[in-house]
Amino acid sequence: MHFPIAGVTVNPYYLIGLGVLVGVSGGFMGMGGGWLLVPALSALGTPMNIAVGTSLAQMLGAAIVSAMRHWQFGNISFRIATIMIPGSLLGVEFGAFIIELLKGQGPTQVDFGIGVTFAGILTLVSLFVLRDALKDYTRARQLAASHPGDSIHKYHVTPVRPIPRRLQAIKLKPCIACPISGIESISVWAILAVAFIMGTLTGLLGIGGGLVGLPLLVYVIGVPTRVAVGTVVLTVVVASGFGTFSHALKGNGDLLMALFIFIGAAIGSQIGALATRYVSGIFIRALFAVAALGAAASVVLNTFLGLRTAALVVVLMVGVLTCALIIQLLFTGLLRSRRQRLDSNSP
Template sequence: MEIYLPVADVSVNVFVLITLGLVVGFFSGMLGIGGGIILNPTLIKLGIPPIVTVGTSVAQMVGATVSGFLAHLRLKNIDLKLGAVLIISGFVGGAFGVFLTKILEEAGHFRTFVLSFYAFYLAFTGITMFIDLIKKEKPEKEKSRFKQFIDLLPFKYRFDFGHFSVLIPVFIGLISGFLAAVMGVGGGFVVIPALMYLAELPVNRAVGMSLFQMIFITAFLTYFHGTVNHGVDVILALILMAGSSFGAVFGSAVGQRINKNITKLIMASLVSTVSVLSFYQLFFEKEKTKEGIKQVHNFISDFAFNHPQIYSISVIIVSLIAGTIISMIAHRIKLRVEIFMEKRREKKI
């Protein structure tokens, strides 16, 4: 069944989009990564304009991060002072990224830019993960030298989660905000490992801080992409959010039962596959003439172009409400499935 996406101005099979959302959410929940690395190259492959792909991917993350953020807030995995630095620097990096996408889109080079970024960035990430899987533990001397460099950084500040240089969260925020703006990806690939290795935060706190930062960054970028680039399709965002929210709940349950090395291997293979797909699209597929965003005349598109500020704020509010409701339903279904499986085990025993 085809569904028309009013801002993207394309028709796509709705079951393909829902399935894509489920798959992306499942891997995201299982591996603890941002689903944008799988989602966005696939959407471009389906004919969605790259500028709409990136903007909408960020918009659907607004709702998708609510549940995780609230859970970590209850677990006290949020440092407000550290979060404020990550958010402010993320706004700066994100704003630069949005204006860069506008310049590249107007010049007709955004598709090439974003696919190149995916291809090379993910290739580097995949190779690094494979090397990490097969190499032996680093000598203590190398670790101590790196730690000495981090300890020598100026502008130390005592956050609730540790005492380290303010330059660390500023750097992390700038990079994660920029990547979210130009690639439509969450902070999991940057914020979580960076906080773990640079600020020495335990993984649960690093995940909590990543979710805390991204809920603000994605809302900010949704507004910016909607007003500057007119690249947010609310219909596409809601469909993807519905699929990814359900997928993430079950993916996280599966992820808790899988060996960490197997998880790393799956992640490395997945990232490398998407990198190859991006390389193929970049060098062997011609850009479709319809991939440049243009104003079309329907109610939602007219609203998005004529009242971009109100439209963008509306998308943020709708994403937050829809994300919360969908997440609650998904968790209830997961709980019922777990109870059902437990009863089956008891009967077998």
């Protein structure tokens, strides 16, 4: 099927399948799926600015479905999300403005500028998160080893980090408390700053903001991983909706292509959100980091080396393996939960 706005011919079933991958990973890790979708569309020959706008359009529908599930599971801090929304909207418009500046320099500058930023941020964030997740996993193993018979999952608790502790000690008014996140008091300005960074990346790169928003909420604000995922997803609903409208006015995005992707994403996001109930925050962050590194490699292959086919293979492998592991973790968690219920009911 030919998509005239994107200027490419793609099998719709491929787009639906891609949507499933995007939905599973997005519902599980709080990312809108742009980390996977933008490289995949770009590798098919879609211009970067069209890929960004299309990513935002499908992200809106998928984020709504995912946010509803996270709300049912109690994974959303509405206080933090309410403050983040205005900051993210300002950031989205700023990111879209940067793309317009790049478009004025020619299509080559758009692809190169977005590609450099995309790959750089993916790499830096993923390496930091992976390093930290491995440290927490090692700590959990040591604690479990000192208590024979205990499961390692019992000790998958993220410690209070120095940056959130110091930030929460700064009483720059107005301040709010977030009981669901275990935060007694934090400045509204700190949350707004995080939201603006998320929004800028949403408008510029077509990523849901979760790529940077999840680490910022966890490592800077001090929000537990599961609550951070749900809160980011809710913020993405508003930011991606605004971003879709803004990019549509500027001629960026193929709504028909986004519709096919959303069909798959609506299904996948349910699976991903459900999996967060049975997987520890450590594993969520570790998988987040590994998947982001793979997507960064795809961008480098396509944008800088011109290896479009290799880039497409890499990003699809990352998506398939990530989703397969999430589903495996979900089933393992369901079985573990069932065993625990049976043990508790046995005399």
